[in-house]
Amino acid sequence: MTKPEGELPWKDLEIGAIVTEPGNAAQYKTGDWRSQRTTYDFAKCIKCALCQIFCPEGCIHQNADGYFEADMFYCKGCGICARECPTGVITMVEEEE
Amino acid sequence: MVKKVGMEVSVAIGEAVKLANADVIAAYPITPQTHIVEHLAELVADGELDAAYIPVESEHSAMSACLGSAAVGARTFTATAGQGLELMHEVLYVASAMRLPVVMAVANRALSSPLSVWGDHSDVMAVRDTGWIQLFTENGQEVVDNVFCAFRIAEDRRVLLPVMVHLDGFHLSHVIEPIVFPEQSVVDKFLPPNKYPLPLHPDKPVTMGDFAPPITYPEAKWAQEVNLRASKEIILQTWQEFGKAFGRHYSPVESYKTEDAKVLLLTMGSFSETAMTVIDKLRGEGRKVGLVRFRLWRPFPFEEFRQAVKDAETLIVVDRALSFGGPGGPVCSEVRSALYGEAKKPKVVSFVAGLGGRDITQAGFETIINKGIEISQKGSQNEFEIFGVRD
Numbered sequence: 001m002t003k004p005e006g007e008l009p010w011k012d013l014e015i016g017a018i019v020t021e022p023g024n025a026a027q028y029k030t031g032d033w034r035s036q037r038t039t040y041d042f043a044k045c046i047k048c049a050l051c052q053i054f055c056p057e058g059c060i061h062q063n064a065d066g067y068f069e070a071d072m073f074y075c076k077g078c079g080i081c082a083r084e085c086p087t088g089v090i091t092m093v094e095e096e097e
Numbered sequence: 098m099v100k101k102v103g104m105e106v107s108v109a110i111g112e113a114v115k116l117a118n119a120d121v122i123a124a125y126p127i128t129p130q131t132h133i134v135e136h137l138a139e140l141v142a143d144g145e146l147d148a149a150y151i152p153v154e155s156e157h158s159a160m161s162a163c164l165g166s167a168a169v170g171a172r173t174f175t176a177t178a179g180q181g182l183e184l185m186h187e188v189l190y191v192a193s194a195m196r197l198p199v200v201m202a203v204a205n206r207a208l209s210s211p212l213s214v215w216g217d218h219s220d221v222m223a224v225r226d227t228g229w230i231q232l233f234t235e236n237g238q239e240v241v242d243n244v245f246c247a248f249r250i251a252e253d254r255r256v257l258l259p260v261m262v263h264l265d266g267f268h269l270s271h272v273i274e275p276i277v278f279p280e281q282s283v284v285d286k287f288l289p290p291n292k293y294p295l296p297l298h299p300d301k302p303v304t305m306g307d308f309a310p311p312i313t314y315p316e317a318k319w320a321q322e323v324n325l326r327a328s329k330e331i332i333l334q335t336w337q338e339f340g341k342a343f344g345r346h347y348s349p350v351e352s353y354k355t356e357d358a359k360v361l362l363l364t365m366g367s368f369s370e371t372a373m374t375v376i377d378k379l380r381g382e383g384r385k386v387g388l389v390r391f392r393l394w395r396p397f398p399f400e401e402f403r404q405a406v407k408d409a410e411t412l413i414v415v416d417r418a419l420s421f422g423g424p425g426g427p428v429c430s431e432v433r434s435a436l437y438g439e440a441k442k443p444k445v446v447s448f449v450a451g452l453g454g455r456d457i458t459q460a461g462f463e464t465i466i467n468k469g470i471e472i473s474q475k476g477s478q479n480e481f482e483i484f485g486v487r488d
Binding site (some may be wrong): 015 | 249
């Protein structure tokens with residue numbers, strides 16, 4: 001997409017609204033209907049990667065320090081990572097307005 | 098030299114599709130469309146038409162296969178009727194919204210129940226808003242000619258929309274008529290190879306019919322609407338080019354003996370030819386009556402229609418479909434809407450007739466005209482009149 005989708009005028013759509021840029025669904029923010037978000041106590045983290053393995057969204061990545069963290073652009077706040085974490089690193093908290 | 102042959106109109110459509118060099122036909126047989134696809138299946142099986150014939154398990158699948166075929170840039174044809182058209186319904190919207198140039202002949206048929214295989218326009222009117230270009234034809238030659246035009250219009254880079262060519266089931270599909278077939282070279286010249294601009298191809302992946310959240314859907318729909326409206330110019334140009342090449346001329350609203358006519362009858366489809374005979378008879382009696390017909394149903398030819406009826410005092414619209422619980426005939430409803438804002442317009446009288454293959458005879462049309470004139474003078478309590486139903 002040359003422009004963010006919310007700015008694209010109708011004349012700039014391809015014929016039949018065909019998407020000509022493969023993989024551009026990655027630019028679509030799917031994490032905006034989350035009702036809970038993750039918080040982390042990295043002091044307890046043993047870097048086992050179970051949270052990353054269990055994440056159904058595939059949105060957990062290692063940060064610069066090697067800790068596993070969810071990408072809030074895609075995270076739906078399902079809490080599976082918090083439930084599966086063997087050392088209790090992750091706590092789900094309500095999303096604030 | 099061009100050949101004039103006597104041929105069943107359904108078979109002639111198959112021959113026209115062959116001359117148009119269709120690449121893919123995906124269809125499910127249904128009366129009264131069956132002979133069209135049966136003949137195409139034979140042409141493919143006999144090696145006379147180098148095309149893929151996809152025998153599917155339903156009309157829903159037929160249209161779905163047509164989407165895939167058109168999406169890779171293949172020249173794609175199908176045909177259906179009545180219940181088959183309704184089973185296609187949801188996929189019809191997809192074809193137009195994805196801008197896929199499928200051409201479909203529809204042998205217009207009534208809808209169940211009670212079960213009727215005979216003709217009327219109930220099936221057409223139910224798919225009115227699917228975003229397809231829709232052309233009506235009145236005889237075999239017109240169907241054949243408009244199959245060529247339909248491919249050229251559909252595949253025109255400025256259009257890229259699916260086109261329905263309507264012909265009345267049985268009254269037109271099953272009659273044998275003299276038809277002129279052009280030479281292959283003439284058709285080839287008129288109908289250049291299909292060059293779909295964004296085909297599905299592994300070298301350049303695209304996504305068709307993808308997900309559109311509220312932030313993009315209205316833009317997509319408006320683009321579709323603007324495109325369908327703009328297609329009218331290309332349709333007119335195509336008919337002009339066809340006229341130059343083939344010597345037969347088509348226009349979005351056809352007028353017959355309308356000069357100085359005080360009373361106009363409006364019809365669509367093959368019954369128009371019966372109506373013409375009645376107009377001739379009444380003209381012979383010195384009555385100022387004429388006939389207008391929609392050839393182009395979608396996009397609706399607003400300007401041409403208003404121009405065609407502006408000098409008349411009475412306009413009698415004959416619908417072959419019923420909008421249950423609504424304003425009566427769907428065509429008349431649109432006609433009234435198109436004229437509502439006009440300062441100078443005829444009084445409009447609505448008749449619904451010819452349902453489920455019931456003939457409207459010459460005497461019938463004469464009665465409709467006389468009764469229509471009476472209603473326009475005296476008024477009526479009704480939104481519309483049902484014609485020919487036994488009390």
